Amino acid sequence: MHARARLIVADTVSDKKRGGLLGRVVGIVLVLVALAILLALGTWQMERLAWKEGLLASIAERRAAPPADLTAIEALDRAGEDVDYRTVRITGSYLNNKERHFFATYGGRIGYYIYTPLQLTDGQIVLVNRGFVTFEAKEPEMRKQGQLTGEQTVTGLSRAKLLEKPSWAVPDNDVAKNIFYWKDLDVMASSVGLDPAKVVPFFVDADATSHEGGMPIGGVTQFDFPNSHLQYAMTWYGLAAALVVISGIFIFKRKP
Structure with a gap:
């Protein structure tokens, strides 16, 4: 009877050891999976850092470059190159009666960016973001001094057009009221009857x-x-690193 009891106790102890070993193995596997995920996320952020630093350096270089002709920017656009933030100089006449209004804030004030078509001597049309006006100065008659006429030379930065609304949280453009919440170049142009064949495909x-x-x-x-x-x-x-330290203490240093 005593031998049978000792055998049962021995089997119980053996099962506990096997269970403890299995628990450690499962714990180690889970820790390794979590560690791999954390390291992958860290590495991904380092890759994003390298990409962002390269982008910032590229933009700084473009902004410091002398203004290019419009034809040079167009060639880059046709080749699929990034035309954002490239300095450019264009000359033409503003079509002030066809300006579009983009809802914006500037200097802590609410208002609009005024996008006015600039017609070049060769007939091409560029939608130019002329800048900011306050909410009260949305209508052209409130800022008659800024309605420039005659030939104008504009120096600025080319900006690629958006192909779709940037986020579901952005309101839809209200074309009837001439209020745009995202820069849909095609609709901005077509809403004032501009010939799409003549409109340059960037701002x-x-x-x-x-x-x-x-x-x-x-x-x-x-x-x-x-x-x-x-x-x-x-x-x-x-x-x-914290996971490795804590897991090592818990798995390898705990008492049986």
Whole structure:
């Protein structure tokens, strides 16, 4: 009877050991999976950091370059190259009766960016972001001084057009009221009867020198590019290191 009891106790102890070993193996596997995920996230953020730094350097180089002719920017666009933030100089006459209004904030004020077609001597048309006007100055009669006539030379930055609404949270454009919440170049042009064959397939943001004083206020291009990828990467790598330390203590140092 005593031998049978000892056998049962021995079997119980053996089962507990096997169960404990299995638990450790499962725990190690789960830790390794979590560690792989954390390291992958950290590495992905480092790759994003390299991409963002390269983008910022490229934009800085484009902005510092001398203004190019429109034909050079068009050639880049046709070749599928990125035309964003390239300096350009164009000359033409504003079609002031066909301006479009893009809802925006600038300097802590609510208002609009004024997009006015500029007709070049060869018949091409460029939608130019002339700058910011306050909410009260939306209508042209409130800023008659800014309704420039005759031949104008505009220096600024080319901006690629958006192919679709950037987010579901962005309201739909109200074409009837001439209020745009996202820059749909094709609709902006067609809504005032511009010939799509003559409209250049990108915008130009005028700089501050293209219209000094009064409204619109030029030079409103935003260059705010958040770059927190390094902090994110360090967070993921830090969590991975903490996981290794805590898991090592828990799995290998715990008492039987």
